[in-house]
Amino acid sequence: MSATAPAAGERTGPERAAHCRYVLRLADTSLVLGQRLAEWIGHAPALEEDLGLANLSLDLIGQARLLLTYAGELEGAGRDEDALAFLRDAPEFMNLTLAEQPNGDFAHTIVRQWLIDTWQLEIYATLEHSSDVRLGAIAAKAIRETRYHQRFSSGWLVRLGDGTPESHERTQRALDELWRFTPELFTPDEIDEHMSAVGIAPALPQLAPRWSARVGEDLRAATLTPPATPPYPWHGKRGVHSEHLGHLLAEMQHLQRTYPGARW
Amino acid sequence: MAAERQVWELLAAVADPEIPVLSIVDLGIVREVREEAGGRLRVSITPTYSGCPATDVIRTLVRRALDAGGFADAALEEVLSPPWSSAWLSAAGREKLRAFGIAPPEEPVTGLRQLTAAPPVSCPRCASRETIRVSEFGSTPCKAHYRCDACGEPFDYFKCL
Numbered sequence: 001m002s003a004t005a006p007a008a009g010e011r012t013g014p015e016r017a018a019h020c021r022y023v024l025r026l027a028d029t030s031l032v033l034g035q036r037l038a039e040w041i042g043h044a045p046a047l048e049e050d051l052g053l054a055n056l057s058l059d060l061i062g063q064a065r066l067l068l069t070y071a072g073e074l075e076g077a078g079r080d081e082d083a084l085a086f087l088r089d090a091p092e093f094m095n096l097t098l099a100e101q102p103n104g105d106f107a108h109t110i111v112r113q114w115l116i117d118t119w120q121l122e123i124y125a126t127l128e129h130s131s132d133v134r135l136g137a138i139a140a141k142a143i144r145e146t147r148y149h150q151r152f153s154s155g156w157l158v159r160l161g162d163g164t165p166e167s168h169e170r171t172q173r174a175l176d177e178l179w180r181f182t183p184e185l186f187t188p189d190e191i192d193e194h195m196s197a198v199g200i201a202p203a204l205p206q207l208a209p210r211w212s213a214r215v216g217e218d219l220r221a222a223t224l225t226p227p228a229t230p231p232y233p234w235h236g237k238r239g240v241h242s243e244h245l246g247h248l249l250a251e252m253q254h255l256q257r258t259y260p261g262a263r264w
Numbered sequence: 265m266a267a268e269r270q271v272w273e274l275l276a277a278v279a280d281p282e283i284p285v286l287s288i289v290d291l292g293i294v295r296e297v298r299e300e301a302g303g304r305l306r307v308s309i310t311p312t313y314s315g316c317p318a319t320d321v322i323r324t325l326v327r328r329a330l331d332a333g334g335f336a337d338a339a340l341e342e343v344l345s346p347p348w349s350s351a352w353l354s355a356a357g358r359e360k361l362r363a364f365g366i367a368p369p370e371e372p373v374t375g376l377r378q379l380t381a382a383p384p385v386s387c388p389r390c391a392s393r394e395t396i397r398v399s400e401f402g403s404t405p406c407k408a409h410y411r412c413d414a415c416g417e418p419f420d421y422f423k424c425l
Contacts, residue, residue, distance in 0.1 A: 051399060144425050
């Protein structure tokens, strides 16, 4: 990889650490969501959906690999993608809390996927023009895949929401349960604000209306009712997680933790 | 210049591991072969999808072809930008795909509101346009699954990206 962030050498230690943490947030959200989707393999309602979810998982893990490799370089402590994925504990993971929520039924998985796909579309569209050319290149690659993901998840959202009374009820229930995690998507903390100020990352509050508009349009088509937005933002991206992440990591990291450095 | 041309020829003989009817040059995976100051060759390749499992295999195949072809000192690098596009598929590659039974890419995914409007795709066997998309995602990241209503055959469609 020849591209590097502009003036990387000139930046101070704390600034580099913030940059690393920002990239880790993106990486971990993709990795954790990709791992969740992989749990569906062999269990999806139909073969086509099994393949679809596996493909989404593969794309997300591919994006996570690119981002983790970059985060490891920014960190400068010699950790590669595998060390970051398999040898960190839950409080060191910076993913959105929404991404780690369990699969539930198919409707639950689709609602979670659609909320994050729609978020990633907005994030990557801005990051494509980031002053960090390396991050911009990863975003430009990822957004092409994310468009397919969002088409898949919004398509299912409409089919399920505007489907049978049973599918409608289950999808509405999933929405009611997952909606409380959405304030975290666009609530900036000091790292988001700093990365935005230096031109690396988008200003989250500016993206929120675009996301809301797209989400609202899909919900109307799906005949679903958006719940009231709760005031409490979760803090997965600051390493404070729901109880579910630990269980996910226990499975994902089992082999590398039991046989450190195992290769095949 | 002669060395660069020789490397392009070498790589044109490297088959894609998932769609072996295509070479990695047909697919647009090989982005650049250039001679640097000092005479060392540098080969740039790009992944199709960021999660494509064939990427590691392709890197190994390219390295092996370079070594076997007398270019063991050539550098091999991976580039992400500009991102790979199905538009880079060569005309010869599109024909090879069709002959192999995979419909070549037709239209890019531009809008997001194409929920029910999957791109119309011609059947690679009977050329009918009466085809329907069975699944957006197929056996590999780069393909969707279709069925022809005229001849009844299922087929893969190489997606636009």
